[in-house]
Each structure stands twice: as structure tokens, then as C-alpha cells.
Amino acid sequence: MKDMLQSPTRRQLLSMIGKTAGATAMYQAMTTLGFASESSFKQGMDLSGAPAGASIIILGAGLAGLTAAYELRKAGYSVKVLEYQNRGGGRSWSVNGGESYTELGGETVTCDFEEGNYLNGGPWRLPSHHYAVMSYCKKFGVAMEPFIQDNSRAYLHRTNHFNGVPQRLGDVQSDVRGYVSELxxxxxxxxSLDRSVNTEDKEMLLEGLKGWGVLDKDYRYLRSHETGTYRGFSVYPGGGLMPDAKPSKPIPLDSLLNSGMWADLSNFTIENHQPTMFQPVGGMGKIGDAFTRECRDMITLNAKVTKIEQDDTGVTVQYVDSNGGGNEAKTVRADWCICTIPLTILTQMDINVSAPMKQAMAAVPYDTSFKVGLEFKRRFWEEDEWIYGGVTYTDMPITQISYPSQNMFKDGTGVLLGGYGFGETSYKFNALTPQQRIDAALAYGKHIHPQYPKEFKAGTSVVWHRIPWTLGCYGIWSASSREQYYDTLCSIDNRIVLAGEHCSHIPAWQEGAILSGLDTANRLHKRAKAV
Structure with a gap:
């Protein structure tokens, strides 16, 4: 019987291996540079014995600053926090229905979602091994619910493959597993593996591949009732005199290889995306709200820092009202200063730190990122396509669509993350007006979900390079820049020390910010006691 599986060409096979190896190499690089690291947090901090009358000024009420403030006050320090915005929490931020903000350039971004609907402008999911953020959420009473990253009913999409029809993620995963097993x-x-396995091992390996890849007796991955139990059916099993079940047809190997969808599968296997993931009930901003509530009496809001000056005995900070309440400068002085202001902002400020510190501050660029939230009249992804949570990936500029993990089966409106990307595609969205971003997300998204035009209700967006208080999304480290500048950036420079996700081995994650705040508080406490 003729083999029904077309063997891949050498070029296709090398391409497949390259994509797979590329994904692995990417993950290894991310681990090396701190993007996919497990948290080192083991237990809470118990500082005590602050020098009598010792004071600390903390610049920025994000999670790094508020973690340090919370712990240092417990140790006995007099702590004051200055925050540019009218809220605490920093990038732990949800844009809720009825809210608005002004971005760089003067455009007002509105959120006209129904009450209870939101877009997480910054972080949107929490790995279960980010122990520090989980610990504080439990301590501060932040309710959690599961976040679904991997859903076999979501899609992988390529504009120029399969006639633009999105393919179910589970189908691609099953077919990849089947073809790899057959090969x-x-x-x-x-x-070919005689040097690696003995006869007994070969028999066990073949038997394992037959089960894992759902192969037939001749070790072929072919359409069968058995494959249907894994990748699904074109006609599902019924009852009575309903039609017989028909297994779905695998995607041909050459089509799968040429589509490049193999590369997308790594999004579901890197450690930070593995189940179980979580999200706060009501939006990621609930974490920032909880930290703010615990530290509220220490925080001065709407305080735009204009100058940071240190001498051998302390630090003086000048600030003005960022809410338009006058330009009269105010000053505050403390023995020590923890500065969590993003480096994109800090490098433009008047601050007298050492030359090596200034070089380190200038050596860390910030990545850009965009998000578009789309509210629809009904949850058609659930009602029409059986998608409950999960992420669809596409080669269109929107990059991905994420389906809400909350309020499943709810009647009425729901919000999709209708676009989320970095790099080149993000620059394109940065150049659009708020309305144009929504229009673009709708225009691209309808190729995956044709219901978009009919069901759309409202939209909002966040483009991080146009957010005045960060001018970027998160700090980017390379292996060489981390080796050359990281220790200096995190060191105590006379009376000033920096903290934030940019001062961590887990940049772009809230865990990195919290761990940086904890480490900075601990080191500064030791220094203060030694002086």
C-alpha cells in the first residue's frame, strides 16, 4: 500500500528543525536574559531595627516602590512616596469602563466599555511560580481566578496559507505530534538510531510513538477514528439515529511545514505560560489597588519629580503638582532615596549620581508594546465557536487575540484583547490615533472572526511609548549590557538606589518589580544600619 504521508523535502525538514530549534534557542536566550525565569522568592521579608529617626523617600508608587515602602515602614523607617499619577500601582493597571487618560501628543483615550468590563493595559497574566506576587496578593486579599493561556479551540492563523482560514490550535498540535512520531x-x-538505542529500547520507543502520535499498525499518522479522539471530528458522535461520527482530516505535512505554524507552538510551552496561570478577579489593576491601599498614608499623588540631589548626609527631591495645580516647587528631604522611575524618564531628569551610574541608566532601552481592547455585544467566540479562554496567534499585525477567562457563559457584552504586539508592528500602532488603532484591530480581526463588524460595540487601547510616565513598556537587556551595567545599575550610589522591573532578572513581569523592591529594601536597610 502506498505510503499516504508525503515525506518532507530536505528544505522543508530543515525549515521545520530550524523553526523548532529557533523557538528553543529563543527560550534559552530569554532564560539567560531573565525573561523566563522562575521567581527566587521563598518567604516574606522581616526587617526590623531601623536606626532611630531614619527616613526614606521613594520615587514612584509602582509595585517595586510600594513593596519597599511597605517593608521598610514595618522596619521602623519614616517613609514617604512621591507618585506622578493620580493613582498607585504603576503598570499594574486596568483601563475600566468609563475611564480615560491622555497620552503623549495630547490625544485622549477613552474607554466606553460597560461597567465591569476592562482592558489590562500592562500585565495580564500571572505564572503560578511567581511566588512573591502571589504571596502579597494573598496577604492583601486580592482574589484570583484561573487564566487560560492554552486552549485547543483557539486558532493559529496565516494570511497566505489555508486560504486564510484559521486552524484550530489543537488540530495543529495533534498533527505536529503525529507527524513527528511517524518520522x-x-x-x-x-x-538510524541504532547507536543511540538498543533493540529493547527500540521496541519500547516504537510502542510509545505509536500511542503518543496516534499511529496505525504500520506507524503512519493517518485519518482514523483514533486520531479523531485527539484532534476532533468533522461530524461528532451523537445519539439515536444521528449520523455516524467522522474523524477530522489532518493537515498535510507539507502544508503544515510551509505555514510556519510550528513556531507558534512555543508560546504554549515556555515556563511562564504553562498552566496553571492566574489573573486577579476584576482586572490586574486590583493588585496595584491593594498595594496602594496598604501604603496610602505614605503616598503623595500627582507629584512630578523635577530634581533629585544627594550629598553625604541625605537626598533632597524637588517636585511640582503634575495635575496642573501650579508650578511652585516643593521639596522633601530624607536620609536615603529609592528611585523606581522608569529609566526612559529618569535619564531626562536632573539627578546627581556617579558617572558609572549615569552610563548604566542610559544603557537600557525600553521595548514598545501596544494593546487594543474590543468590546462586543455578545460573546460570539463562545456561542459560535466554542472558545472559552485561550489565545489565538496570527501573522497579521495584531499578532494575537486573547479570549476572556472570566464571566464565561455570561449573556451580553464581553471584551477581547483584540491585538497585542511588540517591535515593528507596535511602532505602526504607535503612529495611529486611538480610533485608528481600534479600526485597524477590527479590520484585521474580522479575517479570523467574521462576526466582528456586526457585533462590535466599543474599543480602547494602550501604546506604551506614548504613555507619559513610562515612554516604553519595559527595560531591555542583552547579555553584554547586563554583564557590563546591571550590577552598577542596582548598586547603592552614595544615598540613592534604583529599583523596578528594569533592576531584575525577570523584566517585564510584576514579579521582577516586587523582587527588586524587596532586595533593594534589604540592602538599603543593611547600609543604613552600618552608617
């Missing part, structure tokens, strides 16, 4: 079984049967 490996062929290699075993022709003796």
Missing part, C-alpha cells in the same frame, strides 16, 4: 518511527525502523 521518528521511520528513523528507528531503518536503523
Amino acid at each position: 521518528l518511527s521511520k528513523a528507528v525502523n531503518v536503523g
